Amino acid sequence: MAVLIDSPPVALLPGRIGPLEAAIPNAVGNWTVEFTKVLWPLSGPVLVVTIEESKNNGETWEFSASIDLTGGAWKDRSGATVLTARWSTSPLYRDPNARIRITMDISQACTLGAVVSN
Amino acid sequence: MSGSILQSRESSASVTGTTIQLAFLSNNTAHNVLWVVAHSDNTGSATHSVADTLVNSYSAALDTLIDADNGNRLSHWSVSDSLAGANTVTITFSVTAQFRAIYISEITGVQNLANDGHNARHQLNPGTATDAVTSNAATNTATAFMIALSNDDSGADNAPAVGTGFSLDKTAWNFLTPGATIEFKSGVAAGSNTATFTAITATDDPNTLMAMFKESVSGVQPVLATSRAGRGPGSGPRMRRLQPQTFPTPGPVDTVTPAPSATPFHIGGGGKQIGMPQRRAIPQQYPDTIPFVQDGSATQTPFRIGRGGGVGTPVRRMFRQLYPDTAAGAAVITGKVGPYNWAGVAAPLSVIIAATVGAYTWTGKTSPLSTEVPAKIGAYAWAGKTSSISTSIRSTPGAYSWLGKTSGVTSTLSIISSVTGNYAWLGKAATVGFGVSIVTDRGTFNLKLKRKKKLKSKKIEYLEEKEYSEPQLANLEHIDALAKALAERGIPINQLLLDYELDFDEEDALIQATKILLQ
Numbered sequence: 001m002a003v004l005i006d007s008p009p010v011a012l013l014p015g016r017i018g019p020l021e022a023a024i025p026n027a028v029g030n031w032t033v034e035f036t037k038v039l040w041p042l043s044g045p046v047l048v049v050t051i052e053e054s055k056n057n058g059e060t061w062e063f064s065a066s067i068d069l070t071g072g073a074w075k076d077r078s079g080a081t082v083l084t085a086r087w088s089t090s091p092l093y094r095d096p097n098a099r100i101r102i103t104m105d106i107s108q109a110c111t112l113g114a115v116v117s118n
Numbered sequence: 119m120s121g122s123i124l125q126s127r128e129s130s131a132s133v134t135g136t137t138i139q140l141a142f143l144s145n146n147t148a149h150n151v152l153w154v155v156a157h158s159d160n161t162g163s164a165t166h167s168v169a170d171t172l173v174n175s176y177s178a179a180l181d182t183l184i185d186a187d188n189g190n191r192l193s194h195w196s197v198s199d200s201l202a203g204a205n206t207v208t209i210t211f212s213v214t215a216q217f218r219a220i221y222i223s224e225i226t227g228v229q230n231l232a233n234d235g236h237n238a239r240h241q242l243n244p245g246t247a248t249d250a251v252t253s254n255a256a257t258n259t260a261t262a263f264m265i266a267l268s269n270d271d272s273g274a275d276n277a278p279a280v281g282t283g284f285s286l287d288k289t290a291w292n293f294l295t296p297g298a299t300i301e302f303k304s305g306v307a308a309g310s311n312t313a314t315f316t317a318i319t320a321t322d323d324p325n326t327l328m329a330m331f332k333e334s335v336s337g338v339q340p341v342l343a344t345s346r347a348g349r350g351p352g353s354g355p356r357m358r359r360l361q362p363q364t365f366p367t368p369g370p371v372d373t374v375t376p377a378p379s380a381t382p383f384h385i386g387g388g389g390k391q392i393g394m395p396q397r398r399a400i401p402q403q404y405p406d407t408i409p410f411v412q413d414g415s416a417t418q419t420p421f422r423i424g425r426g427g428g429v430g431t432p433v434r435r436m437f438r439q440l441y442p443d444t445a446a447g448a449a450v451i452t453g454k455v456g457p458y459n460w461a462g463v464a465a466p467l468s469v470i471i472a473a474t475v476g477a478y479t480w481t482g483k484t485s486p487l488s489t490e491v492p493a494k495i496g497a498y499a500w501a502g503k504t505s506s507i508s509t510s511i512r513s514t515p516g517a518y519s520w521l522g523k524t525s526g527v528t529s530t531l532s533i534i535s536s537v538t539g540n541y542a543w544l545g546k547a548a549t550v551g552f553g554v555s556i557v558t559d560r561g562t563f564n565l566k567l568k569r570k571k572k573l574k575s576k577k578i579e580y581l582e583e584k585e586y587s588e589p590q591l592a593n594l595e596h597i598d599a600l601a602k603a604l605a606e607r608g609i610p611i612n613q614l615l616l617d618y619e620l621d622f623d624e625e626d627a628l629i630q631a632t633k634i635l636l637q
């Protein structure tokens with residue numbers, strides 16, 4: 001998997017981070033966002049992550065997908081507590097001029113990292 | 119033509135949250151079918167709900183499958199008659215959930231009707247035998263397009279292989295590795311049918327959902343989705359070029375070249391001549407318009423066929439086959455009033471409201487309701503409707519009185535006469551002159567008697583001078599003396615004096631005082 005955007009864990013205060021942008025030419029398979037939490041609220045809305053995609057080198061952007069993240073523990077499929085989690089989505093465009101950008105709207109302070117790859 | 123998946127996408131997230139949103143790659147085409155599947159863990163028993171930005175009318179969950187072995191929940195829905203345009207689907211989880219996932223698809227070549235059979239099934243270790251992973255059977259009543267999703271929720275996330283006779287749409291839901299497979303099959307004969315997959319390992323725990331949709335009778339779906347970029351300004355209605363050779367004379371049409379636009383067809387209008395020359399000889403046999411197709415989109419316009427263009431029978435038949443539920447506008451809306459109502463669709467509702475006034479009231483619809491208020495006065499009162507209720511108050515003054523409604527209720531005396539109590543206590547103002555009603559309702563209206571002034575005597579004039587004599591003026595001293603005498607006898611004369619000052623002639627005062635003394 002090629003790393004497209006690497007945002008190591010940093011303290012995030014309420015507000016907007018991004019958009020952070022990268023090329024994703026001729027995407028093979030899904031793009032994924034790997035989250036790593038360090039300090040994380042126990043409950044409540046924490047942030048909303050939005051992915052937009054472009055097929056013309058960023059001239060225009062299309063909403064692709066979005067998820068919200070809430071406080072609390074993360075588990076893996078076996079039920080064990082983990083500090084990383086994944087968001088995976090099929091891309092809008094598999095195009096030579098495709099680009100991807102990520103925006104995070106933080107509503108509750110936390111320390112979080114995000115790596116976008118394909 | 120067979121049913122097929124026009125487009126599909128999927129997304130999955132193992133982080134905790136309450137929503138997941140996913141956009142369609144291309145604009146949805148009107149009248150296609152959408153099929154949506156959602157997944158989450160079932161730790162908090164989060165229920166799933168679906169909505170999209172086109173405000174399509176989704177079915178209730180076709181199935182909600184709870185996997186008690188591994189604690190997961192899956193739901194699926196369909197839209198039988200999609201609106202057109204760019205669309206993003208949102209799954210909302212009632213409480214924070216993990217392992218959220220969504221799959222969205224647009225299906226073409228099927229009738230825009232509700233599903234024709236569906237089912238779901240959880241299996242614990244069904245083994246790796248071919249087609250051992252199945253949905254439960256469902257019965258379809260006509261040749262159908264089947265679409266199914268099976269997800270391995272054992273934790274290993276082994277997306278199963280497609281079943282015999284099925285085609286792969288995609289693998290999906292990559293929590294760790296892709297755990298779900300979506301497959302489809304067209305031409306599924308009427309009867310009892312199941313979707314089948316093949317598990318990868320013996321310990322896989324598949325959860326499978328399946329739905330079937332009737333394939334088009336004529337096998338034609340009118341248009342293909344357009345790319346998102348191709349929907350900009352200038353991409354308005356286009357003329358569909360029909361293929362003359364595909365229309366036998368006479369007879370229905372089986373194929374047509376898909377138009378690259380989701381907008382309605384406009385055939386023949388404005389004097390344009392389109393296709394099918396062999397039918398031009400008989401344009402006058404058919405009405406010049408196809409009945410209005412109500413699909414809820416503000417941009418949709420009715421089909422017009424034949425006006426000035428001379429397009430004949432096959433085209434009309436074709437459209438009727440493509441849109442089996444087309445009818446006169448009012449009738450269509452009547453039959454679909456619920457879905458259209460909740461979808462916030464604007465439509466000529468005046469007729470419908472008469473029959474479903476309650477439903478529209480509660481969804482905040484506005485309409486010309488003046489005629490309905492008399493019959494539905496209670497319901498509209500509580501919904502805060504305003505209307506011309508002058509006539510209604512006559513028959514239901516109580517209801518409006520107690521709701522504090524204001525209206526043009528300055529009424530004639532005859533109305534107050536009949537409902538005087540109610541209006542009086544509400545402090546209504548009314549014009550009340552002397553009349554029959556005031557006599558009977560004097561107390562209610564708190565009317566006061568007016569003091570009637572006594573006319574003064576006319577001065578007598580004598581024509582002959584010798585007979586003339588000045589009228590005798592009362593001696594004020596006499597009046598005072600009389601009053602004093604009366605007072606000494608305990609006879610009150612206050613009123614007499616008052617009247618004397620205000621109205622009485624001196625002569626009258628003397629006469630009255632004398633009468634009192636003589637009594």
